[in-house]
Amino acid sequence: MLDDRKLDVLRAIVEDYVATHEPVGSKTLVDRHNLGVSPATVRNDMAALEEEGYITQPHTSAGRIPTDAGYRLFVDKLSTVKTLSPAEKKAITSFLAGAVDLDDVVRRTVRLLAQITRQVAIVQYPSLNRSSVRHIEVVTMTPRRLLLVLITSTGRVEQRIVEQTNDVDEQLIADLRSRLNTALAGQRLTEATTSLAAVTDLFAPADRPLVAAIVTTLLETFTDEVGEQRIAVGGAANLTRYGDDFERNVKPVLEALEEHVILLKLLGEATNPQTLTVRIGHENPFEELATTSVVATGYGSKSEALATLGIVGPTHMDYPSTMGAVRAVARYVSQILADS
């Protein structure tokens, strides 16, 4: 049904439309890309492509624009992910290498991604449930107030306050600290919950209330956070660089950016950094975001993703470049995280 030339035409339409954001007609198409055929022929091909649902006319006397299905075909079959220039790669690594802690890595990544793709960037913090306990610290702030600090293998640091009604014994705390670390260090947070339960039993009954309070708080920290995923967003100003219909649809996007739960759904399941997920227009689960696409991928180790990062932009974005940038950033972040 669709011979090679028709696909060439589709590719040309997508590329043109992405560049100009204006419906493209048969004449301009042959002018701009050298297709070696006449406008009339292109028109016939266009009619066929429209028949198949890959392109559409906004109104009778206008050119064609790609449909979501058109973009889909383009992404799947008609384009190759663009690789970054060595200069860009170098810029990425050196920018990321300057990060001073995990928070900083994430902040820099968001910024970087937004800048390179000129879209809205979203980076999920490395999830706790895939990471393991590196260290647990119990600090007495005042005689009745303790601070728990949990440091994970990904460098994430969680803190919790525990209040007590009686003064706590410093020796007991030291004891607890060492036992907690012995019992939990190196364990996955998901597994650690079971080991944690056993710790209470090691202590004298008189000390158990305090120990139990701490254990409970730790338990909450381990599990609670799994649901309440943290996310960083950046580059919202990029939504305004289209003199476009899209610009009028900025509201739902901005609203989505405020709702981290929605963003998590948009990003979807983390995949390994080799695999790029692209959701085009209404392929994403939200009605209001029918004119936006998402390009996402996992990051973390080569084999297993810790979390997801990606960008959100108009359906008429430059997929090859954007996909290249997302993939590259994901790889370099993975690398940085592996090193530290």
Next chain:
Amino acid sequence: MLDDRKLDVLRAIVEDYVATHEPVGSKTLVDRHNLGVSPATVRNDMAALEEEGYITQPHTSAGRIPTDAGYRLFVDKLSTVKTLSPAEKKAITSFLAGAVDLDDVVRRTVRLLAQITRQVAIVQYPSLNRSSVRHIEVVTMTPRRLLLVLITSTGRVEQRIVEQTNDVDEQLIADLRSRLNTALAGQRLTEATTSLAAVTDLFAPADRPLVAAIVTTLLETFTDEVGEQRIAVGGAANLTRYGDDFERNVKPVLEALEEHVILLKLLGEATNPQTLTVRIGHENPFEELATTSVVATGYGSKSEALATLGIVGPTHMDYPSTMGAVRAVARYVSQILADS
């Protein structure tokens, strides 16, 4: 020059314009507010007000809109900060009370402020330079990698990695940990830098390289962060609820929200929670933000502000309500922080 009635007229104009976002004319004004005089009289007053620069006409045959000076006068003399309803107050405290750590307090505050004011909310993290050292923890992650954790009196936790070329001695670390805490606990970060320098001398020359590395990193943490202030932003979607000229000027605002340095300048110096800073239109230091106003105030203890929070919105915002909300949120956050 400006008798009471003229001021009443100005007040009416501001209130009307804020409500409708349309230039207000003499007739509609007497209809809507019962001023007890005829449109003709109001016209004379308007002419006077325009003469004085408080209002202006977008074009000859249109009504008047307030100038920045008009809003200024309104805020300073013609309005009283609106207090929140008991229900709202209760909602604020209960929402903030659910916070689990400092990060969470800040996140919740931003969200809250954005929701109540329906504007873009900005909250600066409690600044390090006004807070003091509560605890310093040195953790060995691997034999050659140390993690420094600094806990401040405001509950903020900073982490830094220190790499060593040789394996470090666990005993030395313990020693260092206790000395650091003895020397620094309770001190302001700004003062702590001097005490910190003295710590190195307590150690044997052989140990000094390691100690110096840690001290240097701590020093950086103390001072570096003073410049690189952290900020949380929320409610950007509220920028889109004006069917307005303002909506077309969203770009510079979104851009400003990305640049934390700019936001810090916008918020300005922290004041105590009693004092509200209002910057109207071009009163703020950025040319591109001439159609936006900022309402900000400090928060922290009663007497001394730790940091600033506030909102950014169109010059034609509802100042009395907004100011009330900002002040209330600042007070309750201060309270929560004081308790924890």
Next chain:
DNA sequence: ACTGGCACTCGGTTCAGCTGAGTGCCAAGG
């Protein structure tokens, strides 16, 4: 199978004319 030609469609633009909200000014009245 491709191409040139041709009639047709229709969104966007331009222009004139109209409308009406709003103004400034003036003269009359309290």
Next chain:
DNA sequence: CCTTGGCACTCAGCTGAACCGAGTGCCAGT
């Protein structure tokens, strides 16, 4: 002296007609 009703004037925005031109579909010819 302040207020008010009246009146002429201004001008942004709307409306409708005319026009333009990019783009289409179809058909006959090569």
